[in-house]
Every structure is written in C-alpha cells, then in structure tokens.
Amino acid sequence: MTTSTQTLTTTQVYRVYIKATPEAIWNAITKPEWTTRYGYTGLVDYDLRPGGAYRVKATEEFAAASRAQGHDIPDIIIDGEVLEADPPNRLVTTFRMLMDPEIAAEPFTRITHEITQGANGVCSLTLTHELDGAPKLAAIVGGGFESQGAGGGHAWVLSDLKTLLETGQSFAD
Amino acid sequence: MTDDDLVFKALADPTRRLLLDRLFERDGRTLTELESDVEMTRFGVMKHLRLLEDAGLVITRKSGREKLHFLNPVPIRLIHDRWIDKYTERRITALVDLKSELENKA
Numbered sequence: 575m576t577t578s579t580q581t582l583t584t585t586q587v588y589r590v591y592i593k594a595t596p597e598a599i600w601n602a603i604t605k606p607e608w609t610t611r612y613g614y615t616g617l618v619d620y621d622l623r624p625g626g627a628y629r630v631k632a633t634e635e636f637a638a639a640s641r642a643q644g645h646d647i648p649d650i651i652i653d654g655e656v657l658e659a660d661p662p663n664r665l666v667t668t669f670r671m672l673m674d675p676e677i678a679a680e681p682f683t684r685i686t687h688e689i690t691q692g693a694n695g696v697c698s699l700t701l702t703h704e705l706d707g708a709p710k711l712a713a714i715v716g717g718g719f720e721s722q723g724a725g726g727g728h729a730w731v732l733s734d735l736k737t738l739l740e741t742g743q744s745f746a747d
Numbered sequence: 748m749t750d751d752d753l754v755f756k757a758l759a760d761p762t763r764r765l766l767l768d769r770l771f772e773r774d775g776r777t778l779t780e781l782e783s784d785v786e787m788t789r790f791g792v793m794k795h796l797r798l799l800e801d802a803g804l805v806i807t808r809k810s811g812r813e814k815l816h817f818l819n820p821v822p823i824r825l826i827h828d829r830w831i832d833k834y835t836e837r838r839i840t841a842l843v844d845l846k847s848e849l850e851n852k853a
Contacts, residue, residue: 583775587806587817590825716767717820726757729824738827 587702590732594739596689596697600662612744613731622659628667629653637737647673680708754822757802763795770818777813
C-alpha cells in the first residue's frame with residue numbers, strides 16, 4: 575500500500591439508536607439532572623448559544639472516588655465553548671479534559687452531537703469527536719484505559735445513556 | 748431481524764472482522780485503502796462494508812470527494828454490556844456464593 579492513498583484522521587465517530595424522543599435525548603445530554611445518572615456522572619453546565627461556556631463539574635462522589643485512588647481532581651473537570659446549539663438536533667462544542675495535567679495541556683478538541691428522528695420512535699444519536707493533536711484524550715475517550723479505571727469512553731457512555739433512557743436505569747443503579 | 752441479530756450476523760464472517768480490525772488500527776479509511784487489505788474484488792468489499800453499515804458497525808462520512816469509513820464500537824459495547832457482563836457477573840456471583848457456603852460449613 576502506498577502512503578499517498580492514506581487518509582490520516584484523528585476523528586472518532588459513534589452512533590447509537592435510542593427509543594426516545596429527540597427532546598429526551600437532548601435533555602439527557604445537556605441537563606445536569608440527567609448527566610449525573612450515566613457514564614462519568616458529571617454535572618454539565620451549558621450556556622446554549624454560540625460563544626457560550628461549557629463546563630462539567632465533578633460530583634462529590636466522583637471527586638471522593640478519585641481522591642481514594644490517589645488522584646486529586648479540579649472542581650471543573652471539562653471545559654469548552656458552545657459553537658452551535660440547535661435543540662433538539664445539533665450541538666457542537668469544543669472540549670478539553672482537565673482531570674490530568676498532561677491531558678489538559680493538549681489543545682481543545684471538538685465534539686458534535688447529532689440527533690435524528692427515525693422510524694418507530696427511534697432516534698439516532700451520532701457523536702463525532704475531532705481529536706487533532708490530542709492523542710492522550712483520544713486514547714481515554716476511545717476506551718483504551720478502561721482496565722485502569724478510566725471508564726470505557728464514548729462507547730460506554732452512549733451504551734449507558736441508551737439503557738437509562740429506555741429502561742430508566744443506568745449501569746450504576 | 749433485531750439490531751443484535753444484524754450485529755452477530757455481520758461479525759460472523761472473517762473478512763468483515765478483518766475490515767473492522769483494519770478500521771480499529773486506523774479509522775477513517777477509504778474504500779480503496781480497505782480494498783488493498785483483502786484479497787477480494789472492489790464489489791465484494793463494498794458488499795461486506797454495506798452489511799457492516801447496516802449493522803451500525805461502520806459509519807461513513809463524506810470528506811471532499813472521498814467517502815471515509817469509521818468503526819462504530821457502540822453496537823459491540825451494547826452486546827458486551829447487555830450479554831457478556833451479565834454472564835460473567837453470574838459466574839463471579841456463583842464463586843462468591845460457593846466461597847461463603849464453604850466457609851460457613853467450616
């Protein structure tokens with residue numbers, strides 16, 4: 575294979591089908607009362623307009639669990655900026671993880687959430703994470719450090735989100 | 748067919764598993780790149796990719812004039828979370844039960 579035909583991409587794409595309304599999925603992504611119930615359980619705070627701030631705070635439980643493992647984490651564990659917000663279909667933000675100094679030193683990445691209504695009350699949720707220049711974050715969100723206790727990344731989060739919306743229970747319940 | 752059936756069917760083929768492994772190594776490949784990895788006609792590879800796409804295991808994105816193929820691990824994650832975790836957990840529980848039963852008898 576010649577290298578000239580290779581396309582280099584650091585983008586990760588995830589899609590899940592969820593039996594829920596687009597509004598329910600949008601709320602589950604953008605409202606803290608939902609985001610504390612699945613995946614990494616962060617308290618999200620979105621200012622849903624272009625240029626608005628995006629922050630995720632760790633819950634008390636999450637911070638305590640991290641301290642118990644010997645990792646002191648900051649109050650704000652993710653920060654970024656809202657680039658586009660078109661409820662309940664499209665949300666684009668920048669994204670930087672602050673839990674670890676080495677990962678925090680990587681450049682801002684970009685996440686796009688797309689929610690599309692399909693047939694029979696099923697929606698697709700597609701998450702595209704553009705990870706240029708952020709190999710460490712790419713490994714974390716790709717689930718590469720799950721066995722070291724870093725969670726299963728986007729695939730794990732979306733699987734948990736689907737379970738929560740369809741059954742009312744998450745893996746942690 | 749349910750979503751799980753489509754995923755199991757898509758995974759039940761060595762060429763399709765090879766294509767997924769290639770995308771796992773490096774995501775966002777074109778048909779031409781994927782074609783060079785397998786001993787198969789372009790048409791054959793397209794057919795396999797379509798089955799993977801129908802099962803949700805591959806997502807395509809346009810980038811300029813090219814169509815890029817991305818591995819979507821979520822369907823496999825769902826099977827893992829709903830099926831494999833379930834059975835491995837039971838085995839662990841069984842061992843825990845055995846341990847407590849043996850220790851209580853002692």
